Amino acid sequence: MTALYLLDLVLVPAILLAACTAVGTRDRFAAVVSFIVYGLLLAIAWVRLGAVDVALAEAAIGAGLTGVLLLGALARMGRRADEAAAAGPPGRTLRLGAAALGAAVAAGIAAAVLALPEPAPQLSGAVAEALPALGLGNPVTGVLLAFRGYDTLLEAVVLLLALLGIWSLAPDPAWGGLPGLRHRARPEGVLAWLGRLLPPVGIVVGLYVFWVGADRPGGAFQAGTILAAVWILAVMSALVEPPAVRSLALRLALVAGPALFLAVGFAGLGLAGAFLGYPAAAGWAKPLILLVEAGLTLSIAATLALLVAGTPERAAG
Template sequence: MNGAWLLLDLVLVPMILAAALCAVGARAQFTGIVFYIVYGLLLALAWVRLGAENVALAEAAIGAGLTGVLLLGALARLPAAAPAEPGADGSPGTALRLAAAILCAALALGLGAAVLALPEPAPGLADVAAAHLPATGLGNPVTAVLLVWRGYDTLLEVVVLLLALLGVWSLTPDPLWGGVPGPRHRTRPEGVLVFLGRVLPPAGLLVGAHVFWAGADRPGGAFQAGTILAAVWLLAIMAGLTDAPAVRGLALRLVLVGGPAVFLGVGLAGLATAGAFLGYPPDFVKPLVVLVEAALTLSIAVTLGLLVAGAPERPPR
């Protein structure tokens, strides 16, 4: 069995390095984005190999999937540019590229030496987290860390995601503000996309609900479930079965701010019930974590879907 894992490592590590080099060194922007997506998927396999299934799900769904779609959408909006010689349009020349490569290699060697110099076993808080996990009522240590012991980080991540959507919306011309994001999709009723748009969303909803519910005790959680729900929603929009909502809708905005608001409300309540911001009463840790995760799942799903849809382009019908 160890030989099989060693063989997997010997194949996976060079593929990750090759994909990263191709993503950085590709001359065509589309090629670079494709290799970036491949790099993210290979990195997700590496996280699975390291036993970090939660991180693998987030990397595959957000790091490779959502970010790759956003990059492809941004590329589609860029004006076509004629190829130019290195340095002719202000891009770095050969000498600067070589210097950057040497610097990156030196940094990678330094980080590798630092990792190899760590004592055995490496210092960390994994044992402390595992020892205190029963007090939370949760079975998944990652969820416990993200929502109980490092809640500040998770709350700020959700707020940053919402601010990113506001940044996208701020690019909308004034006459279209409040309109519907993205172009209107028209597809053939007998086409494959419409078929998939009818078949996959029900299964996607069940998978997303399972990933959310399982996140308290097994790999999963709000970000992973929210990404799955956003994907099936976008599939239905692309198939022309539904339309993106107008951004001026009150219900839409309540869903967007609902997750951060519930998280912040539970955190403020902790000042009175647990003596600390983002603290939880000992007997209600798991119910409150599930409540926060449920609100975050909906907010993250809608936020990610609207990020991919882009800025409002059409007035509401």
């Protein structure tokens, strides 16, 4: 046990250091790299707290996907470095205001956490009691897909809205066209080689993480991120072109998950007497949940991949 506490003693200052570096450094690239390191360290912290589902999501989405998005934003900022330099750094008032607001939020959260009664109120007992009715083994999946299905449905929709926001930045001639700039890689190069070698492995791992989510840590969000990463790698290796965003198949893939979730939710009105309810008859809940998770995995993978691919910039040929 003491060895694990030693690990915590190293881990917590390292997380704080990475967070401070990400916020404090003037070098933008160093800031992004620190943020990715921060996410990975945070994932280890979640493992230490026994929240493996959260750790997977943090590593895949918090560190991996957000890191790639930030690196992409950074590469684009480089082109407009002159404009940024002309505008100058934000003034002292703005920086102090941002610091004050950030500190107020942190203080508020800290106060809320410290004000919790001992033992903290929790619903884990209720979840454990109700879980067998769903036929699931992973309580996190039970909470995400059944007990708090609303949250998950809205999260999936929010991802779609974010993608619409990115698409709406497209210049008129490129509207409906191919997202992002053309990627180049030497066809015999090491990146193209990795782009051919890794996708089969990545697809198997992604599907495994989706399937295992019913009973063990995993699920649609983590699996979707892995599948999105596979696709992004293939695009970066110039092995495939991203589809034009007006493609019907692509749009169906994007809305399949939320639409399926909504359909099952409305079916719940008739079958279980509540929106997003599952039929009480034994053996119905788990197949429905797996169906929704499968749709969500597809949609999340497509949405995240296109978030990274970016704004349509080239007219479809």
